Amino acid sequence: MIPITKEAKVRTGIWKGKFIYLWVASIFSSLSISMYLTIEQWYVVNYLNLKSSLGIILMATTIPRVLLMVIGGVVSDKYRRSKVIFFSLLTRCFMLLLMALFYTNNLLSLSVLFIFALLFGASDAFFWSARDSIVPGIVHKEQLVRANSVIQTTNQLSVMFGPVLGATLLSLFSYSTIFLIIAFTLLISIILLQFIKEKKTLRPKKTSILRDLAEGINYVKDSSFLLTVMVTFIIVNLFFIGPLMLSIPILAEDRFKGNAFYLSIFQSSFASGMLLGAIVMGWLNIKRNRGKLAISFIFLEGLLLMIFSQGINLWLAAAILLAIGCCVSSINILIVSLIQEKTPSTIVGRVMSVNTMVSMGLIPVSYGLVSTLLSINVDIKFILLCAGIVIVLFSVLLLLKASDLKNT
Structure with a gap:
């Protein structure tokens, strides 16, 4: 009988059992959530x-998620x-059923x-807190990169195809029927979760939230590695997300004559790049020098942002976004x-949620x-250039000073 190597087990391990x-x-859950957000926005705008009230609804959806992320980790x-x-x-399945009932009786107002x-x-x-923290408990630590890559790939595909499916449903069914369909997709996820036989975490005594x-916050404060990671996400999200995401529609409008086709190319290129990155990471399943590699990607991210800020043609801009x-x-x-690998399982939910809340909140x-x-007439290209420089300089600082992340 041919022996199964450890590497072979790692490559195939996540494709069976609980994962x-x-x-x-x-x-199913990611698709349903993505479809719901599309339907929710179109209901406000179209129905x-x-x-002018769309921003209020979007804030109502996102702010509780950020504020309660840490409680979710606890x-x-x-x-x-x-x-x-x-x-x-x-809970969301039940809410969708109620929304269908409210819509049928003409009670689904803005309030x-x-x-x-x-x-x-x-x-x-x-x-999100539970989903991210359950992964280390159901896969081996050597499979974490691959497992997270698979989850990230699923999320990106849902972001790409969820709105398309939502728009298709809008063209075929009434809002009440769509709410029921989304509730049914959530029900499929609920049924599948019953097959995950997870061991209950034993706690020595009952404690307050x-x-x-x-305890979770103190654990993060006492870990130089986690503090470095948190500062990294703060800097990167603060100087990267806003400049890039706002520059895409502005550059499509100003530089490429306002054609919606160019806007779709830019958005699709960025989303496809995130999907491609997740697939490659899952295929490689990198185990060594992950800290140094992450810093290298941060450096490259800033450098590409600087290049994107300059006068370039359409397809080069799309390739850079990819x-x-x-x-x-x-x-x-x-x-x-x-x-996930360096944090004890008894506290990983809180650590993940604290990190996510801080990074998402910015x-x-x-x-x-x-x-x-x-609003004060600063050119978006200048904003992109400055943001890219800050990220590049920060990545150099990480390489020189952040030994806890670099040598992990």
């Missing part, structure tokens, strides 16, 4: 004809993570939709895998800073 159920459940460490995911999806958006965002905070939260997307996805996968700040600079 398969989690992965398929993630496919209610309240375009709950994920306190209870079985599969059960936390289960109740998060079940009612606002309440549903708040609840949907709050439930989402518990889902505030005490658990303080490469930037690859960098973004690769950085996330490498660093998240390191956090994205609106980044948007606001760029919008403010644009």
Whole structure:
């Protein structure tokens, strides 16, 4: 009999057992969430004809998710993570059924939709915390990079195809029917989660949420590696997300004559790059020098941002956005895998949620800073150039000083 090598086991290990159920459940849940967000926005713009109120609904969906992310991490460490995911999806499934009922009876007004958006965002905070922290408990540590790559690939595909499926449903069915269809896709995820037999985490004594939260924050404060990671995500998100995402529609409008075709090329290139990066990371399943590699991708990300800020033609700009997307996805996968591997399972939910909350919370700040600079007539190309320089300099600083991340 031919012996199975350790590497072969690593390559095939995630494609069986608990991870398969989690992965398929993630496919249905991610698609349903992506479709819901598309339907929600179109309902406000098209059905209610309240375009000016769209921002309010989007804030109601996103702010509770950011604020409750840490609480979601506490709950994920306190209870079985599969059960936390289960109740998060079940709550949203129930809300969609209620939305179908409200719509049928002409009661789904903007104020009612606002309440549903708040609840949907709050439930989402518990889902992501539990989903990210359950992975180290169901796959071997040598499979973490590959497992996270598969999850990231699923997320990117959902972001790309969810709106398309949502738009297709809008052309075929009424809103009430669409809400029921999305609820059914969530129900499939709920059923699949029942096959994940997760061991319950034993806690020595009952503690309050505030005490658990303080324990997680203190653990992060006492770890130079985690502090370095957190500062890295803060700098990168603050100087990267806002300048890049706001520059895409502006450059498509100013430099390429406002043709929507060019805008779609830019957006598709960036999304495709993130998908490609996740696939490559999963295929390579890198185990060594992940810290140095992540720093190298941050350097390349800043350099590409500087190049993108200059006067370049359409297809070169699209290629640069593709490469930037690859960098973004690769950085996330490498660093998240390191956090999962180096953090004890009893506290990984809180650590992941603290990191996510801090990094996500600064994205609106980044948007606001760029919008403010644009309002005082600062050129978007100059903003991109400065942001790229800051990221490049920060990556050099990491390479010189951040030994905890560099040598991990």
